[in-house]
Amino acid sequence: MQRFSCPFCGPRDETEFFYGGEAGNERPEPAENISPVRWAQYLHMEKNEKGRAREIWVHLTCGEFFVMERDTVTHEIFKTEAFHGERT
């Protein structure tokens, strides 16, 4: 059972959170100008970092999305911070 710290509510059990995706995945627009490969990259491709990763999470109980940096191997949490429109 991991514990994440919601920037608004403080530390909570992992079961209260949901993974939203890698941070910084800008939605390519407008659709008319976006190649199939670029769109597929936005939709499906992942850095899938082994080690330090920057991710979007949502705290289901308060509904806030936020950014979390953590280690995907050791599960160490480096920081969580409120979400400032960083694209999921």
Place this chain on the structure above:
Amino acid sequence: MPSTYSAFQLFKEGLKGHTGWAPAWQDADPKPSYDALVIGGGGHGLATAYYLARNHGLKRVGLVEKGWIGGGNTGRNTTVIRSNYFYPESVALYDFALKLYEGLSRELNYNIMFSQRGIAVVAHSELEMEMAARITNAMQINGTDAELLNRKQVLERAPLLNQNDDARFPIFGGIWQGRAGVARHDAVAWGYARAADKLGVDIIQNCEVTGFLVENGRCSGVETTRGEIRAGTTGMAVAGNSSVLSAMAGFELPVRSFALQAMVTEPVKPCLDTVLLYMGTGTYLSQSDKGELVIGGGLDRIPSYGQRGNPPLQEEILSGLLEMFPAFGQLKLLRQWAGIVDVVPDSSPVIGPTPLPGLYINGGWGTGGFKAIPAGGWLLAHLMANEEHHEISRPFDLDRFARGRLIDEAAGAAIAH
């Protein structure tokens, strides 16, 4: 001289203290170059190396493994082999694997103990039965064996299932595939290793890939912790670490890594004769030949490369198990572990060329790579040797994501609400 395995040989060796057995495979040192190089000494990699030698007659085949062979998901799964899929592309792939598995012990001269005891996927409502019919029909149409079971038929196959009136998940029936079963997972890796070794494949353990050699835009081999190895054609079968390798090669994959847990109970005398999956709980299980119940369930919810289990999901899987089999509450959990699986958006594998010419991939197997090992190896070997797809692997090319042509089993066979 490598020995042939047989009851007679076992008897002969028994008389002289088993001193005559040859190594199942030799540990090779890396050569400077190979015609074909396979990255990853799991089931898929070892099978690839074997089929490169056997099907394509390649003489100089090398395989590098960063740890010990069969130490990744091949040695961590719940050993289920089945082809109860919805889409024709999936059935073609997994049924091909199943057919190869059916002859594998004799082909490899190594008993992988493939026990075709059948799998029942149990449905709990009329809606789920409709979905079960949809899947069963698809399987039959696509040419694999499938039956739609009623409640009585399910209970005949697993009499200890929860038959209480107040069961949270009443048994309505299910999907049956009789040719499905379980096998000894380690033996699959070792059997392929031994057979590949016999055909001259170099199996190089404790050799980690640290980078790719690229010449004229083409992959010409790898850098490893034991030096540079050049290769005419290179294939990677490193599920769980696919993204790490692809990052070295300079491209991204549609893969997220998650831990998939598995666990076993203490061994007891036979009490379950089939493989069983509950739609309601998501828990699945079988009883190993040793007597342990081998139990699995859903993925952990948090992307991870940490190969270990986590209590929230264990609690869910095991309470699901007890909901299915109240009598199993008298058993104890003996061991739990996790493997890291490549999760792809459509939960279908990625087999094909990569954006780096000369490098081919077999990965993205999600929770079900073990069942596909013989096919995965066969198809990757085909790609590496011929530089083009086998017809079965074509739909699983990476290009499907840009084309929008996903093969999403969950989408086709989802349980409606």
Place this chain on the structure above:
Amino acid sequence: MTARRLDSTSEQSSAESLSFTFDGRTLKGRAGDTVASALLANGVRILGRSFKYHRPRGLWGAGAEEPNAIVDITYAGQRTPNSRATAIALQDGMEVRSVNTSPDAEKDRYGLLDRFSQFLPAGFYYKTFLWPDWHLFEPRIRAMAGLGHLDPATQPEADCPQRSAHCDLLVIGAGPAGLAAARAAAQEGRDVLLADEQDQPGGSLLHRGGVIEGQPAGQWISESLELLDGHGATRLASTTAYGIYDHNLVCLWERRRGQPDRLWRVRPQQIVIATGAIERPLVFNNNDRPGVMSADSALLYLRRHDILVGQKIVIATNNDTAYPVASALAEAGAEVVLADLRPEAQAALPDNVEVRMETSVQAVEGKASVEGVLLNGQRHEADCLLVAGGFTPSVHLHCQAKGRLHYREDILAFVPDEPVAGTSVTGAANGAFDLASVLEQGHAVGSTKGNAPQASECLSSYGIQPAWPNPKAQGRQWIDFQNDVTVKDVALAARENYRSVEHLKRYTTLGMATDQGKTSNMNGLAAMAAISGRTIPEVGTTTYRPPYVPVPLPVIAGRRRGELFSPMRRLVLENEHRAADAAFREYGPWLRPAFYGKGKPEDEIQREARQARQTVGLFDGSPLGKVEVMGPDAAALMDFNSYNTLSTLKPGRVRYGFMLNEDGVVYDDGVVLRLAEDHFIVSCSSGHVPGVVMRLEEWRQDRFDPARVVIHNSTPQWATLTTTGPRARDLIAALGLDLDLSDEARPHMSFANARYQGTPIRVARVSFTGDRSYEISIPASRAKELWAHMRKEGDKLEATLLGTEGLMILRAEKGFIVAGKDTDGYTLPMDLGMSGPRKKRTGEYVGKRSLFTEEAERSDRPALVGLTVDDDTPLATGAHAVEDGPKGLRSLGFVTSSYWSPTLERPIALALVDSGRQRIGETIEIYHLGTRQRAKVTSPCAFDPEGERLYA
């Protein structure tokens, strides 16, 4: 072995008050006994048989490490297979049965197998059973394998409670190190939780004794406990910490007398691992015979259970810890020979003990028990052989927490490297084997202040010399007692290149038995080191995985069973529906009336569907989504999130449309109400409410100014009661809502706010049946009155209560979809006949780009169509449309919904079929479980295609 209870005077034997059976034989034990100590006191030698060769197995140890004394226990009607006899408190009336034996442990008929052991080496099954087929052999092998027997009638209740706790310091193990740590921390005012797996605290002090701070060990333990209690520490006995998980969560299994076991999930600031060490066997010919025991355990049975394990005892050792054991046993009246393989010892030579230096054991004689011991080649008569092969620190929890190990040559053991953050390892678990250092280490992890308790009159030397398995020695030398792994098996593994320690484990099954190799792993890897010419650290250890000991599944599962495993959402009007004879079924998370009445389900469903078209149906649609989107940017957010433009919707009006995923697939369909310029209500499918809220939130926070639009899910606050049918308006009119219900004022796809007896309600005119329909949304707390009123007025109009099944027929007659049933994970909006927005919309919306991929542009995309058949048998839902191709059958799609329509008096069906729209008018083949039927492709709408009934 002639073990006996020492104080068996007549007075004392009355203490043997607990009656139990072993393999059917009635025996006596006393309070405080474990099953193992009771069997030992009764002189029972063979407690079971080994897994593979059915070798007789006797008691080895006294704790969690026990490999041999595995028994099935039936007590109070409940079976517990594979119980570790050393860990189970004896109860009056227990039935104890040996495992893997037939008919019993003594006379096991499969004992014969051992004679064929030479043909059954490690991994023999990989080399044979290839012809004709594994399936021929497997059933026999399965029947031979397994240990205990499951009892089908034992179905434990879901009654194990689970507790979560926080503390400053969790001390695991109440031996000297743990007690010292707990004392020190408690005295500093830290919140301490002390857990120990034994039924009483003290650990090795209870049998090793010693003097601490001038007091006998027992007194120091009591004083320490008082001190801890005084500081408010929590103490748990019979509690095993079995796993350390992410972020240092520790799981504990607590066994309670007369109450169900309990799971503790503890999140401490600091974890002290004071789990002690386990004595390991020495390896020699026939070292698995009953009567060969751990020397440390023999001392434990003497001190704690008054049992002398033998009369003529040989103790074999390579270290000093055997000396106090020898002394104690001699003092208790045994004849003791101490065979020490070292040239000299530092420990005091015990009185009355024959000490033979540079003497080692080569073999044991006797089959069912020890009869003699070969010492330096000479036979020595004995009834018991105790071995003291040195101690292996219990580093399991440290390793589970991802701690590393290093090998210490001086103590021949792996010990923890740097402790993991938030944990410390102390005492014997950390490689400290003398009491003084143990106390010092324990104190130091508990506090940086004060002095550690001082020890005296205890063994201070260890002086271990290597005595690892000798691959060249003669005979069968056992490493894993339960799984029957010998030194020869390790040699075979090495010969065949299963040299990695993980390959060794998996190939030979070394360490994979129910004891998880607690006594065997070190000897196994030492044997591999010797055979393969490597050092022990080069071979390394296998991964330590939880749980530390096998844990009952109900402890982990807790009370999550039935509805606590998977809760159902219930309607506010559930009781009213029950009173009306509703038959409930689950639809998504909701428990809803499927139909009403006590007749045959098919008949009732047909009746409801027919009558709702003739008069009026009353339907409880409360789970329908009511997700409010409010604020100046509400319209923009709605537009972005929907396939259909919603900013053009006029307040007071309703629009039907889709929400797509970014991959273009239809996620949900439903209607949207616009209350005001800046206020929408999304009436999504009941099962999709949480998902719709989440995606609206995601885009709101990601793409919009969160201050200018907010999302509020008000679904649970409102009940939604629906009327449908030609008399629906009459029914609504009868409720006295003061609402103009004329078609001019209230056309289809509009809504109005109104009041019902003073309560604000919303009346929407939308239709999921094709008939004139009105949905009234009312605060849930007032739903009862309104429903009763509607039913009363309904009775006058020959209304029917309409369950979900009947409604399903009505919507299918119209070709209306249920998202997720009539769509799949590929369905794009065009496949459902809605192409307009894709062609016309210019702005961005979720899923847009995905509607223009190569796949989306395919001309043969599936489409939702209707199917009709000539006869009266409805198609099976889940049947496939097929065509014969060059490679056999090919699926063209499948039937998603199929019913008998009571109104049309014929079967109706919906299907997703490739090129469906182009096929309208064609006849296609339908395949179901081997049968074939023909069906004609039609438009999805089978009833009232002109839509006239909306205004009928």
